[in-house]
Amino acid sequence: MAKIIVEKSAPLKGTVRVSGAKNSVLPIIAASLLAQEHCTLEDIPELKDVEVICEVLTSIGSDIKKKPNGIIEINSSRIDNFEAPYELVRKMRASFLVMGPLLARMGRARIALPGGCAIGTRPIDLHLKGFHALGAKIDVGHGYVEASAEKLVGDKIYLDFPSVGATENIMMAATMAEGITIIQNAAEEPEIVDLANYLNGMGAQIKGAGTDTIRIQGVQALKGTRHAVIPDRVEAGTYMVAAAMTGGDVTVLNALPDHLKPIIAKLKECGVEVQENGDHVRVRALNGVNSTDIKTLPYPGFPTDMQAQFMAMLSIAKGTSVVIETVFENRFMHAGELKRMGADIKIEGRSAVVQGVDKLQGAQVTATDLRAGAALILAGLIADGKTEIGDIYHIERGYVGIEDKLRQLGAKIYRSED
Numbered sequence: 139m140a141k142i143i144v145e146k147s148a149p150l151k152g153t154v155r156v157s158g159a160k161n162s163v164l165p166i167i168a169a170s171l172l173a174q175e176h177c178t179l180e181d182i183p184e185l186k187d188v189e190v191i192c193e194v195l196t197s198i199g200s201d202i203k204k205k206p207n208g209i210i211e212i213n214s215s216r217i218d219n220f221e222a223p224y225e226l227v228r229k230m231r232a233s234f235l236v237m238g239p240l241l242a243r244m245g246r247a248r249i250a251l252p253g254g255c256a257i258g259t260r261p262i263d264l265h266l267k268g269f270h271a272l273g274a275k276i277d278v279g280h281g282y283v284e285a286s287a288e289k290l291v292g293d294k295i296y297l298d299f300p301s302v303g304a305t306e307n308i309m310m311a312a313t314m315a316e317g318i319t320i321i322q323n324a325a326e327e328p329e330i331v332d333l334a335n336y337l338n339g340m341g342a343q344i345k346g347a348g349t350d351t352i353r354i355q356g357v358q359a360l361k362g363t364r365h366a367v368i369p370d371r372v373e374a375g376t377y378m379v380a381a382a383m384t385g386g387d388v389t390v391l392n393a394l395p396d397h398l399k400p401i402i403a404k405l406k407e408c409g410v411e412v413q414e415n416g417d418h419v420r421v422r423a424l425n426g427v428n429s430t431d432i433k434t435l436p437y438p439g440f441p442t443d444m445q446a447q448f449m450a451m452l453s454i455a456k457g458t459s460v461v462i463e464t465v466f467e468n469r470f471m472h473a474g475e476l477k478r479m480g481a482d483i484k485i486e487g488r489s490a491v492v493q494g495v496d497k498l499q500g501a502q503v504t505a506t507d508l509r510a511g512a513a514l515i516l517a518g519l520i521a522d523g524k525t526e527i528g529d530i531y532h533i534e535r536g537y538v539g540i541e542d543k544l545r546q547l548g549a550k551i552y553r554s555e556d
């Protein structure tokens with residue numbers, strides 16, 4: 139089984155470029171099912187998750203051409219299937235994002251129910267509530283959800299929680315519904331805005347993306363377009379924390395400070411210097427890192443996808459930090475692995491109390507999920523000796539060439555195929 143090996147490294151120095159956002163590109167590729175003509179996407183990260191969503195579209199009948207320089211072309215003019223099987227959905231929950239587009243385009247969709255995962259049970263009730271409100275008949279059975287509608291009709295949909303996936307799926311389903319759909323308490327993440335911009339480029343009429351109320355005026359059909367996805371704010375944040383933890387000086391390119399506000403604010407609270415420029419940030423930590431408290435929240439709150447990486451950093455900060463996870467009910471699996479490296483972390487329900495220690499020690503650890511894996515890499519950079527991380531397929535879901543990018547900054551990190 140492949141492993142990532144990390145050895146104690148010098149302070150990271152240099153520049154690193156962030157790839158296109160995983161959480162933008164997945165719904166955007168799913169949305170390509172809506173267009174009658176071919177779409178061109180730029181800055182597509184070479185990730186396992188991108189491969190899986192492309193497999194899902196191909197199985198539905200889209201023609202996907204991979205071009206050089208992170209460009210892909212998707213032609214969904216002749217889709218002939220309305221099903222996403224368990225073999226694909228179980229590889230990646232985000233496969234469920236094809237349900238909204240299929241319902242809009244084919245009037246029918248049959249998708250395997252995504253299960254829970256290491257971070258929580260992750261129900262899809264809000265997605266289904268939205269489809270039902272638009273007039274779809276929903277049947278759940280034998281591990282599949284089947285939705286069908288002769289026509290979708292716009293309605294007002296209030297989300298009990300600003301779910302990212304539900305907002306995206308409902309927004310896509312509503313693009314061609316009759317009349318107006320209003321999503322209230324919608325998620326406001328930058329990835330929602332990116333998806334809305336893509337859909338509007340196809341001819342959709344979506345207003346308010348990025349606020350808690352999104353208004354979609356249905357149109358007859360959607361056409362082809364060209365779109366470049368936004369940079370990955372979680373990848374950017376991960377390299378920023380790597381710079382801070384190692385006492386380094388790193389410029390992160392293709393990082394939008396506007397999308398990184400909570401991360402920048404929290405790093406500054408820890409005494410880390412962050413310089414914001416148009417599309418890059420420079421992070422310097424010359425005097426160690428101080429403790430701080432963190433509470434994860436929907437955007438523009440502190441992102442749950444950065445919680446594990448911050449916990450790794452806070453485990454060697456001066457003082458005690460409290461980390462509260464409000465978005466997922468079980469996103470502290472990395473704490474157990476960090477403790478194996480010598481971190482002092484106590485978990486009480488959704489709170490973790492992190493008492494900073496002077497040093498971590500390298501150990502054999504397991505990436506329990508994507509960001510847990512990233513956190514263990516960061517911990518390995520400052521831990522004495524060698525850290526061996528297993529189950530790295532989680533990390534490959536969301537980070538393009540993380541070993542190469544960190545090595546470029548001076549980290550001692552490599553992949554072992556043993």
Ligand SMILES: CC(=O)N[C@H]1[C@@H](OP(=O)(O)OP(=O)(O)OC[C@H]2O[C@@H](n3ccc(=O)[nH]c3=O)[C@H](O)[C@@H]2O)O[C@H](CO)[C@@H](O)[C@@H]1O
Nearest residue numbers: 161232260261262263264265299301302303304443465466
């Ligand atoms: C591919 C992608 O974009 N993934 C991101 C997306 O996941 P995802 O879209 O799955 O996350 P959601 O915002 O939907 O989930 C947030 C919370 O809402 C709950 N919920 C969600 C839907 C639903 O129908 N019912 C329900 O109860 C979930 O269990 C969770 O506790 O947003 C998360 C929250 O920022 C991020 O961590 C993920 O990286």
Ligand SMILES: C=C(OP(=O)(O)O)C(=O)O
Nearest residue numbers: 231232257443508509536
């Ligand atoms: C939880 C994450 O992703 P997903 O929703 O794809 O599991 C993540 O990116 O940290």
